[in-house]
Amino acid sequence: MSDQTNPPDHDVPANDALAKGPAPKTSQQLGIPDPDRSSSMTPGLASSPISQRAGNVAAAEPYRLLNAFLTSSTYAARRNEPGICDLTFGNPHEMPQEAYVAALQEATIPRHDQWFAYKQNTPEAQEAAAASLQRLIGVPFRPEDIHLTTGGFTAIALALKAVGDPGDEVIYSLPPWFFYEPIIIEAGLVPVKVTVDLETFDLDVDQIAAAITSRTCAVIVNTPNNPSGRIYPPAVLERLAAVLESGSAAIGRRIYLISDEPYNRIVFDGARFHSPIEFYRYTLLAYSYGKTHLSPGERIGYLALHPNLPDYDVVASALDALQLAMGWIYPNAVLQHALPRLEQFSIDIPALQRKRDRMVDALQEMGYRVNRPEGTFYLFVRSPDPDDEAFVATLAAQGVFVMPGVHFETPGFFRISLTANEDMLQRSLPVFAAAMEAVGGAPPF
Template identity: 80%
Template sequence: MNTSVARTPGSRSPVSDRAAAIEGVLPYRLLNKFFTSSPWAKRKNEPDICDLTFGNPHEMPQDAYVEALQEATFPRDDQWFAYKQNTPEAQEAAASSLERLLGVPFRPEDIHLTTGGFAAIALALKAVADPGDEVIYSLPPWFCYEPIVVEAGLVPVKVTVNLETFDLDLDQIAAAITVRTRAVIVNTPNNPTGRIYPAAVLQGLAAVLEEASARIGRRVYVISDEPYNRIVFDGARFHSPVEFYPHTLLAYSYGKTHLSPGERIGYLALPPTLPERDGLVGALAALQLAMGWIYPNAVLQHALPRLERFSIDVASLQRKRDRMVDALREMGYRVSRPEGTFYLFVGSPDPDDEAFVASLADRGVLVMPGALFETPGFFRISLTANEEMLERSLPVFAAAIDRSPSTAD
């Protein structure tokens, strides 16, 4: 699909076709509307509002996080705040942590530090795909995939997950692969559904991509978007596509692990099993410079070894999850119990999810409509709201479902 905006011959518009294309994609238009004119935009700063929209903190940050940044701010030498690329101490800490999590022997040189997960995904796409290549991802998606894909000059190809299990639909993915396919984005644990894709599903995906790569005569890569891979519940074992498909580039962000999305640090990791690894290393360094020096700032790199020692309180998130899921189910909502992340993806009792979200906002509860995730009929709740907000929201959810079209007499 061509998302570029048609230009009149001789047009003197100062806006490039690429920028106009990004402005034109549906997710960007919906997100921009949400930022500027939604009930959230109008009411988010009201003192008694229950803001359950974005994964932003609604409590003071952990002392350990503040102390890590404070310590990293104190200079040890005259180069402390100089240009930084990949600080060896930060790479070593990240690689060791990733090896412990996945059982894959990542090395420090496999870690390419970035300004958060956004940059890591964009870096991966630009490293393996050329303008006009296709990138497959599943709906409901993180709403920034399409703008990132289009900015890279690539073509988004969308399939849907199984909306009963929230698992990847491997048949749809296989059918969507063409000679122009270059990458498949996989987000696990998934935002917004909270699904951790099982090992069997990821093994099946690997088989699909091996067969397709051989058939079309070019490698199809996986870009595994894993900012929530430390936020899993009930002792679940997280599996990464890296474990099953060596042609995987892993994108990670610390903004979720520490609930600090405004502090931009993450990385793109190349597994040692990646056959093309050596050829990509130089390309990544060139792109990190050309994309605007997308290395994290010096203080965050210095802090990273300490940041790897702790995370937000996952047990507290699990208690919030259980409280909300149990209460919403008792009210009559359709909601799965997420295995990870800090979101609930809830079936809207009104087929018009945007109207239902507006009715909640009228009563002081702000959530995100499923339309924003290109999956109407749902809405998303963020569990990063504080417990007092969540408790105040429950009577509102109860009143809203009682008055919704699907439950009214």
Template identity: 70%
Template sequence: MTEPPGGPSPASRRALEVASIPSLRRVNDFLGNSTYSRRQYQPGICDFTLGNPHQMPQDAYVQALQSAVTPRDDQWFAYKTNQADAREAATDSLSRLLDVPFEAEDLYLTTGGFTALALALKAVADPGDEVIYSLPPWFLYEPLVVEAGLVPVKVRVNAETFDLDLDAIAAAITPRTRVVIINTPNNPTGRIYPPELLQSLAELLDEASARNGRRIYLVSDEPYNRIVFDGARFHSPVEFYPYTLLAYSYGKTHLAPGERIGYLALPPTMPDRRALGLAIGALQVAMGWIYPNGVLQYALPRLERFTIDVHQLQRKRDRLVRELGAMGYRLRPSEGSFYLFVHCPIPDDEAFTEALSQEDVFVLPGALFETPGFFRISLTASEDMVEGSLPHFRAAMERAGQNRPTD
């Protein structure tokens, strides 16, 4: 790595390596130096960028936090680790969702799903180990992997179905492979991986682990596992592969990403999970006391009783799929998550999204997800934003058609 002008940087090599990741630089540029960054708070815009709320939070959410902030004793705001009531509520809910008998002592509370992922990687992988994940990814996998001293290995999903490409994953595995990350329901594609695919993945990882003489772990990133459409039954990799670490975030369940609480859970089928748990517990302290704050932990038993209105998200999905499809956009209905991943009508997705932004319609270009030729729509936009955007999407498609070369 070349030194910056003016002499050596005071930053560490690791920090410089993270800062130089193209996907992270693109995200930072979009958030800090773009038309969106300058206009995101102006009234009347149609904001389909991030999974942020665009309507007032549910009364039940506000009331749960209001109750939790009222102290019951002099230790109410003392240091907190994995509070028993919060752990048990989360474990009971997860066990019902997946029909897997998780145990409370195998669930580790974290400051959001982001930290749960970092915790999982550092718990099972050593510097220099390889981590496989699929493109398009959540755009912060690579920074997490690199910050942990690990090596990202990227494969593409099936471009038509958005399913994992198991042949590509198998071909990417080497003796240095330690972790495979999957995300279901997927951000940005909205795909829920079917049980037969997860079973095949489990068999693939078992065979590769035996061949390498070293266990490959699966990290399942599941912040949207309660946000599924059309009455679908969600299946987690923990149902098929015992060496799975499950990362979860309540920021999606309640559309409150600024209130940081999540967890990392080990299934009861994982061999030696208690030994791994001792390492995870030590890392929770060593990574900077990454337990959620006390108020969120007190509120968690109440927060587990409800989610955001998934039916409202589905109505917005249906409206956009129907209307954009009629305009000529190519897209698959998402099966879960907050998102639609749409084929861009012109090759340059960044130019297309910039043109939309000039009309105050903001979406994320596929380039942010290392997948040019697409753009992502967040269904957390309000219904007014959905309706207000439609004429602009139509006009953008018409312009794209006018600019296409003729035979």
């Protein structure tokens, strides 16, 4: 994907590569092979010009929707206009923190001749990450438990590939992060979807238990949860651990838990975050620094193992081999050098919490149904119009952009990102109020 419509001027705040021109894509541009066209363009060769694997990824509904949102939606056409309110993705809309820039600047100054040499897991980075994670979660992580990756994305892909073979099943709960399905499909695995309780947004552990089959290799849990903002409580995680333990015994195969927790530092009201790894040592913990510093373009994260994971060496060596074979998915040298400093700060969480409260209070007063999130960047709001895409289009027509619930396979909701700046949030409020009024006020459900 690329945007040729952005001005090539570094000095304007429009150089976001996610930005897209308005040209709609055909099914072929989406990577879905059309045998007729292929054969006409490649005389004598009737087969598809791309792999079925690529076609499967491109055909996955969450990818298809996201791609359309980024390339052919009103948002795609207008996202770089001044004055719009961009409440879509977890992207920054204020200048980066000075501490962040300073950490990168320092890390680019070479102190020896190997500064920019090949890096796998640099000990200093592992030590800082392990110490910080131990402080947060209470599990005695050691430096060698940290497998550094190019962000949470590859950490999740790495975990899946380490424990699953093509045809194996991965269970996760809707509403999900919209990238799980493409990642799972690329790995040749099969997504198995259950739903959370849409009132409490808690995991439905019974549904997970019922979804386990002999092909289940992993369950993905995301806490604090995107999009709901829910932090799963210890009692739920304990029940989940028990279900995975008995499920593993029942199928004669270990079911791993992949804990996707990039928001584990983005928590409000002094809440104590609990990681699933506290309750189930067969947990592979995926973390990204991109949320903590609101710098998702700088790719660094890790997959952490429990120090008492059974078969530890076998699993750790599998990760080593895969990190190389998946394309040397270690973070850049500069970010590894910067990591000890990056562990010392985060974005301004109290300021984010104030944004949360202001938006939740205002939206609830207008009649919107929305839980007050315990963490993450997001509000997951009931759409007053059950057709969330129509409602989102109404907002978009007024320059307020949010993500419809269909992107999270949960129609009837929309997601707001609090990473919008204060001005955007302020200007969005009358638009939300007018949109509610236009549909005749809050529905009774």
